[in-house]
Amino acid sequence: MSIFKQPGDTPNRTMPRNDAPVGEAALSVISVGMKVLGDIETSGVVKIEGTIEGAVRGARQLVLGRTGSIKGDVFAEEAILAGTVFGTITATQRVEIQDSSNIQGDIRTKSIVILEGGVINGTVRMDMGAEKAPAATSPQRASLAIST
Numbered sequence: 276m277s278i279f280k281q282p283g284d285t286p287n288r289t290m291p292r293n294d295a296p297v298g299e300a301a302l303s304v305i306s307v308g309m310k311v312l313g314d315i316e317t318s319g320v321v322k323i324e325g326t327i328e329g330a331v332r333g334a335r336q337l338v339l340g341r342t343g344s345i346k347g348d349v350f351a352e353e354a355i356l357a358g359t360v361f362g363t364i365t366a367t368q369r370v371e372i373q374d375s376s377n378i379q380g381d382i383r384t385k386s387i388v389i390l391e392g393g394v395i396n397g398t399v400r401m402d403m404g405a406e407k408a409p410a411a412t413s414p415q416r417a418s419l420a421i422s423t
Contacts, residue, residue: 307342314347323358330362341375354384363397 302320305311309325320336323343331337334351343358354366357373364370366384374392381397389395 305343339376348380 302322303317305323305325305327307324311327312329314329314332315321315327316332317334320338321331321334322338322340323345324340325343327345327347330347331345332350337349337351337354339345339356339358339360341357346361348362349360349364352367353369354364355371356376356378359377361379363380364378364382369386370382370384372378372389372393372395374390376393378395378397382395383400385401387399387401
């Protein structure tokens, strides 16, 4: 058995190929102690335990850990938040505010879950599908009070 490839040898199919199709983006992690200055753009899942000073865009799912903080706007399909956000959160599907979360900004989403202890200082709008629906009468307003 030779470890060197000879002319005419067939490629070893047990080794990964460089021309294999690339799948969906995997998990990206910003760990504790890491600080990113600038915007982040991804199509996959991003978990943040460190600090981001910039926008987070395009994430299929954003998971913000208890030690994580974002100083910028968030645009994702789903956002699960346990840390601190200073900025607007726009999630096309769902936002989950966990008990350790501190949100200083507005939230716009289709669905929201808020656990007791979670803090939101901003407005919450749940009208993500309203652009497609015909305008009828004036929009109804809901009041939300959270106590700790």
